[in-house]
Amino acid sequence: MISAYILIDVKKGHTVKVVELLKQVDEIELLSVVTGEYDIIIRIKVQELDELFDIMVNKIDSIEGVNETVTSIVEKDFK
């Protein structure tokens, strides 16, 4: 299993709509609306990198209102 954090910058006024669409993505295990440079942080779990690519391209980047994403794959979790 591969886990990754995706930090999402959302266009002003689109946060609620983007959250509602992200909630439909089964592979997302944690979705947080946050303060700071990015608006949303999600933790995603997939079987392989291909799947991560598909989700990023077809289910996240394609959402209207998503400005920029930063993806960080988890190498190891402690605790």
Add this chain to the structure above:
Amino acid sequence: MSEMSVRTRSALSKKFLFYGLALTSAVLSASYVVVDTYVSALLDDSMILAQLSWMAGALIIGSLMLVLAIPLRRINGIRIPLGTHLDPNFRPFFLPPWAVLKWVTLSGVFMSISTMLYFQLLQEFDASIMAPLMSFTIIYLLIGDFVLEKDNPTMIEIQGIIAIVAGIFISSLSRGEFDAKAVFLALVVMNGMSALITIFNKKATQWVDLSTRQPLDAITFRFYAVVTTLIINSILFIILADPQQHLGLWRVGRTVFWTIILSMFLATLSYIFIIRALRMGKMSIINSLSSFSVILSIPLTMIGHFVLPDAIPFDLGGSNGIILKSIGAVLVITGMLGLALSEVRVLAIAKVTEDGLKQINHIASLKGVTRVSVLAGKYDLLITIRTRSIGKGYRQTIRKIRGIPTVQYLETITIMKEWGS
């Protein structure tokens, strides 16, 4: 059926399953206290009851371990046992090192004495009073935190403590009399020991196997906790009990053994439901829902009293008894809900020097840190912190991470709203 509606249904059933597991665990917790009240009415000997309980507990968890060790499927040639569905870290028949067993043994000493006291107190209090009394442990843990961390309590913590103390006091009054000695034994001695047991158990579960990076799984932990407690309880029983009690264990014990098996089965099932729920949702929600066992103990004791009036007591202590019990239980739940749900999560993203990765275990051990993820990409670490207030999180955790010389950049992010586990 569209893909969207299938997903929505799947998300809904997952949510119902999560809440169902946590609430069922609360019902089971309240039920086993009622069953224990029944057992205490049948046999007035707390030493024999404690010994029988741990024998029954070891039998149940041992059988469960055997069932969970059955390999169900193979992934990449490795047999995956059934227990991994409950806890992904499950390793059948794993023997933990002494570093873990020493905490389990210490916990076992107090669990053994605490169980004897618990059965003794069930002679005094019915289950609907016993359940709120058992909630007092959280106050010791909070006060311990304030002292150790040299930190002031937040307003929510003060309110929670006051609500729980007032609720317990009012519940105790519902009997119509206030037995100061019994309340002292329950609040100070039994809950004090429960607080120590919680601390020792936490120490044991913090251990991580350095070769596999796996912590001790919850099922194996429960197995060793029960077996160790049985061994310690057996030693205490041989030394402290008189010859008549030794004989009574077999003679009288046989008459209540199956009821004790039922009680320990309910307790084990409640524990398993919690483990399963933890894989699906937040600890704070589970703790909140579990606290409902306090109020559930009232109707369950009433039902038990209606079915077996001689064996399951229900102290009304006058016409206001039921009102006092209900107000007490509601106050305890209010306090526990406040404490469980007031937690906030803070994320911190960090960039560290090459040597910084060696400090991960230190960061993971800091108060409030629930997870440290090592990342590939723009940032090196994503640290998840759970705290009662943002100020407390800053004082207890963020300031300490900032103080680590290898941390070059640290940005804290407050979560405004979140979904998932």
